[in-house]
Amino acid sequence: MTTIRDVAKAAQVSVATVSRVLNNQGYVSAHSREKVERAIQELNYTPNAVARSLYKKKSKSIGFIIPDISNPFFPQLFRAVEKYLIDHEYTVLLFNSDDQLDRISNIMDSMRTEYVAGAIIVSDKIKEEHLAKLSIPVVAIDRVISEHVPSLTVNNYKNAREAIRYLVSQGCSNIAHVRGPKGVYNAEERFRGYRDEIAEQQLPSLVICGNYDLKTSLVATMELLDQHPEIDGIFAGNDIMAVGVIKALAKLGIQVPDQMKVIGFDGIEWGTTITPELTTMEQPIEQIGTKSGELLLNLIDGHVMDSHHYSFDAKLVVRDST
Amino acid sequence: MTTIRDVAKAAQVSVATVSRVLNNQGYVSAHSREKVERAIQELNYTPNAVARSLYKKKSKSIGFIIPDISNPFFPQLFRAVEKYLIDHEYTVLLFNSDDQLDRISNIMDSMRTEYVAGAIIVSDKIKEEHLAKLSIPVVAIDRVISEHVPSLTVNNYKNAREAIRYLVSQGCSNIAHVRGPKGVYNAEERFRGYRDEIAEQQLPSLVICGNYDLKTSLVATMELLDQHPEIDGIFAGNDIMAVGVIKALAKLGIQVPDQMKVIGFDGIEWGTTITPELTTMEQPIEQIGTKSGELLLNLIDGHVMDSHHYSFDAKLVVRDST
DNA sequence: GTGAAAGCGCTAACAG
């Protein structure tokens, strides 16, 4: 391993000078700079990130905490976030929490002890008090942590209402909602949207709860339809759940979209692979990822933010399930 | 931030003693140990991983390099690997390479400069020479890097032949192979398996090439069937490609499994969500992940390995596409 | 403009 000392020796300057050109700050004569640069080239030197972090008490990495790496929405989001951050010389550390408190606690310890510079978090369990111990900039995606933590979400409430209105416009009059888990921010918002729009349209409200996964959604749908055969439209809590709904419908021999229309939420690629292809409210994942990286880097650099909450609109994408 | 010095002061011992109890090595009297432990509790102290790494030139983290986080096979593998490694007090750093040389080069730099203790790699581009610079233990999954790098794979060749034999046993006599990308280890192996088994069965060979993604597979299938309407069975390069095949078939109005039987490879959950559900050769992902973690940790601890190559059997899972 | 030197928090001789 070649160190800054080796470079200094080869360039016949002090380590301080090498450090200056490395960090591009302070005065360095053109001549010295050139010698140092040549030495760096020749020795194929890369600064040691660990030593740097130790001194600065801050590393060039940021933590990205997601609840479930198996939900393809998060890998997509990760790609977007990582792309932006890598371009800005940061490494992103992915942590899968399953939104369990003990995992989260470990992750927080890791981040603190690794001098992570900032964090992007998707979680319903992480509260302000967890963050306090970290004392690094944080932004929340897809969920809101608190007033004081900047967050980026889609307009779950409004876009859910739009989904319902679209179903109504397609002739549905008995619209059920297979909702996401209680206590999960966006699941609650989407549920509120459903409820309020259904009320405004003076339609019957039919809600059943699942998790953000395929299996519970499938089971819930079976149960729901057993009790309410009159249903002619379903708004699923997210795309994965919508896939579960469509599977249940297939098992029951119910034709989509003729006898039943189904709409999801998120816009993951998966939705285009099932038959029929899923109509959904598509989130601007790329945009959210990029913006969150940008926001976080601003925070890290000590810039103050103009706004604390950014919201995006999910876009109706009509495919074959409606 | 509380340091080892604070603990030493609180416990009225030297930092060396604190370090000894922290690392549980060397002689420490029961009395001192107790004092130190109490102080650690009271001050809520966690050792600084960065400082430790700097001194030891080795961190408690291992790098996991995958080609495509969007292929759900890899998140599943990640979960398995991470589970094992977390239980053994390691952090796993996930790197998405898209198997591009420039990304890989950056990742290698990161790993070196972060003192990563070892790496688990899935890549066709990474060769021994890249690894030489790293000089840390490495194991390969799903691909073989070189004779000298321990690897864990399924019996792609043998299991591919089994897939073909199964299709034959179901009455197929014109079996095509929508193969994975050229130069990708497991795609080549699966292709060889197809070719040899088809030859042995004295059936016509029909191969078309795609990438390990949905879209190219769909297009390739369309093309293939346009030229060879006599095909009655398709072996896809992996499950994602099989999903593409089934989509193409749906577009063409070809009934699965009546007019055409389809089998995939990998066993990702996705395969159970499409209609019809996908028959596939299922890899023991959990097992491979665990074993690779175990192997790597042994290597890191300096144990010599008895064998350098581990292979697993994929298992035929019959569902509705055959 | 440049270098010497003090540390970031930790571990591992080494001496007692």
Add this chain to the structure above:
DNA sequence: CTGTTAGCGCTTTCAC
């Protein structure tokens, strides 16, 4: 058994 001390590789005052 325990404490002192010298670094790990880097950045940053502070003199010159």
